[in-house]
Each structure stands twice: as C-alpha cells, then as structure tokens.
Amino acid sequence: AQSVTQLGSHVSVSEGALVLLRCNYSSSVPPYLFWYVQYPNQGLQLLLKYTSAATLVKGINGFEAEFKKSETSFHLTKPSAHMSDAAEYFCAVSDHFGNEKLTFGTGTRLTIIP
Amino acid sequence: SQTIHQWPATLVQPVGSPLSLECTVEGTSNPNLYWYRQAAGRGLQLLFYSVGIGQISSEVPQNLSASRPQDRQFILSSKKLLLSDSGFYLCAWSPELLPETQYFGPGTRLLVL
Numbered sequence: 001a002q003s004v005t006q007l008g009s010h011v012s013v014s015e016g017a018l019v020l021l022r023c024n025y026s027s028s029v030p031p032y033l034f035w036y037v038q039y040p041n042q043g044l045q046l047l048l049k050y051t052s053a054a055t056l057v058k059g060i061n062g063f064e065a066e067f068k069k070s071e072t073s074f075h076l077t078k079p080s081a082h083m084s085d086a087a088e089y090f091c092a093v094s095d096h097f098g099n100e101k102l103t104f105g106t107g108t109r110l111t112i113i114p
Numbered sequence: 115s116q117t118i119h120q121w122p123a124t125l126v127q128p129v130g131s132p133l134s135l136e137c138t139v140e141g142t143s144n145p146n147l148y149w150y151r152q153a154a155g156r157g158l159q160l161l162f163y164s165v166g167i168g169q170i171s172s173e174v175p176q177n178l179s180a181s182r183p184q185d186r187q188f189i190l191s192s193k194k195l196l197l198s199d200s201g202f203y204l205c206a207w208s209p210e211l212l213p214e215t216q217y218f219g220p221g222t223r224l225l226v227l
Contacts, residue, residue, distance in 0.1 A: 043218035100213035106157040
C-alpha cells in the first residue's frame with residue numbers, strides 16, 4: 001500500500017522568498033504523484049502531476065516539483081512567493097496506472113508574510 | 115471542457131435529520147466519481163467511489179451512503195445525521211482512461227447542530 005508524508009503542517013515564507021513544501025512517498029511500485037492546492041472554502045485544484053515522464057514537472061502558477069526516486073521525494077517549489085500563494089497544499093500518490101484511488105497527505109498550510 | 119457542480123454550497127442541519135448532497139459532472143462520459151470528507155484541520159478522507167452506474171465502493175463504514183443513479187450524477191445521503199458528520203464534503207471525478215487524475219468540485223460545507 002502506498003502512503004504520503006508531508007513534513008510541516010504549517011510553513012511561513014516572506015513574499016518574494018523561495019517556497020519549499022516537502023512530500024515523501026512510500027510505494028511498492030513506481031508511483032504517480034500529484035500536488036493539489038486548496039484555497040479557503042474551495043475545492044482542490046490540480047497544480048501538477050508526475051506520471052513517469054520527465055522527473056522535473058512544471059505546473060500552474062509558477063510551481064514545479066522534482067521526482068527523486070533515491071530520496072522517495074516529490075517536493076514542491078516556487079522561486080518567489082506571492083501573497084496569492086497562501087493556501088493549503090496536498091501531496092497525493094497513486095500506486096499505478098489505472099488505479100482510480102489516490103492517497104493524500106495531511107496537507108501543508110502555506111502562509112505568506114508581507 | 116469538463117465541469118463539476120456540487121450543491122448546496124452550505125447546509126446547516128439538526129442532528130437526526132436526513133441529508134442529500136448532489137454532485138454532477140458535465141462534458142465527459144463514464145467518469146469515476148468520488149466523495150471525500152475534510153474535517154477541520156485534517157486531510158481528505160475518501161468515503162465512496164464509483165466506476166459506473168450503480169457501482170459503489172465504500173471506504174469507511176459510517177452513517178453515510180452513496181448512490182449513482184445516472185452516469186454523471188453522484189449523491190451522498192444519510193438517514194439520520196450525527197454531530198460528527200459536520201465537515202467539508204468534496205466530490206471529485208476522474209476520466210475513464212486516466213483514472214488516477216482527479217478533479218474536484220467546489221465542495222459543500224455541512225454543519226450539524
């Protein structure tokens with residue numbers, strides 16, 4: 001069975017600073033990995049996904065994530081934080097193609113300091 | 115393009131009352147459909163998913179049930195609500211041919227008093 005661990009339930013960064021949200025996964029087979037963003041009182045929006053193509057994945061809003069098999073990680077980064085990035089971010093894993101279920105992490109709340 | 119709708123957006127219900135939340139998807143056929151609950155300060159808990167009409171898989175035994183009367187309609191129900199049923203309910207869909215990629219609706223905020 002697969003699992004996801006998001007290190008840090010709350011992360012604060014200054015506006016303009018690097019954003020780094022950590023995600024480590026556990027899977028017995030090559031995984032598919034996802035990052036979602038949730039703004040207050042809204043549903044989840046897909047930011048980006050890794051499906052065994054390029055290990056560096058670019059998503060919307062300037063975010064990107066790098067799949068590192070040796071570290072079983074899929075950390076989310078953005079070079080320069082904007083106030084509009086304040087939200088909750090969820091990492092998720094699917095353990096193989098065709099699996100209709102995702103396993104989500106517990107989320108990281110990102111706060112941007114003006 | 116595909117869109118997913120949920121209603122109502124917010125709901126306040128007394129303990130012991132029934133519940134019906136509806137989710138519909140437009141612009142696709144034979145999607146996989148999901149119900150999640152998000153309690154305050156917690157992650158997402160998968161409640162039910164469906165790969166076709168009348169096919170429902172339950173992930174967590176509880177006070178809730180789900181039905182899929184039409185291809186793009188997914189309903190979450192309860193006969194008698196409990197205080198612990200309060201939360202944010204999210205519906206999601208995934209394409210038949212790319213089932214691992216899920217797209218979420220706007221959610222329904224349920225408060226049971």
